[in-house]
Amino acid sequence: MLRVLGAALLVAGIAGQLGVSAAVGAFLLGIAISGSTAENATKVLEPLRDVFAAVFFVAFGLNTDPRQIPGVLGIAVALAVVTTLTKMVTGWRAARSQGIATLGRFRAGAALVARGEFSIIIAGLAVSSGMVDPGIAPLTATYVLLMAILGPVIARVVEPAVRRTVLRRRAPARVAGMPAPTR
Secondary structure: HHHHHHHHHHHHHHHHHHHOHHHHHHHHHHHHHHHHHHHHHHHHHHHHHHHHHHHHHHHHHHHHHHHHHHHHHHHHHHHHHHHHHHHHHHHHHHHHHHOHHHHHHHHHHHHHHOHHOOOOOHHHHHHOOOOOOOOOOHHHHHHHHHHHHHHHHHHHHHHHHHOOOHHHHHOOOOOOOOOOOOO
């Protein structure tokens, strides 16, 4: 384990000297490690991964000026709407290709909506590298915050909404396991 941590620090240092993100260097090191070393490192590092992920998000939040959020809120909402729709369609199509029924297709799409935390990691790396406008940080933070709120809400309401609208229009015999609608 000490060798893995030492290698990670060495790669991060070399990456820093080369002007490359230390995170990219550490990621490449993680890809290069395999076999029993990778399995053991995964078991030992898992709790640390979660702690460092939380620290990363705190650091990103500290570098985001909340006064800049209102200026990017419109763009963030537009991005949230577009990506929510595309995630719903993607989930729908993937589930349909596997022969999953209508309700499952909607659930698959809804499950994708909350996934967006990786955007903040990419934006954090880009901003820290100095290669993009620092104004991307409040946009990314606002977008991820909107998706973190919207995702669970959509996941919670998708099933009742589909049952009330889409499935109610179909004949009860075609919807397996669902009682006939009462009036």
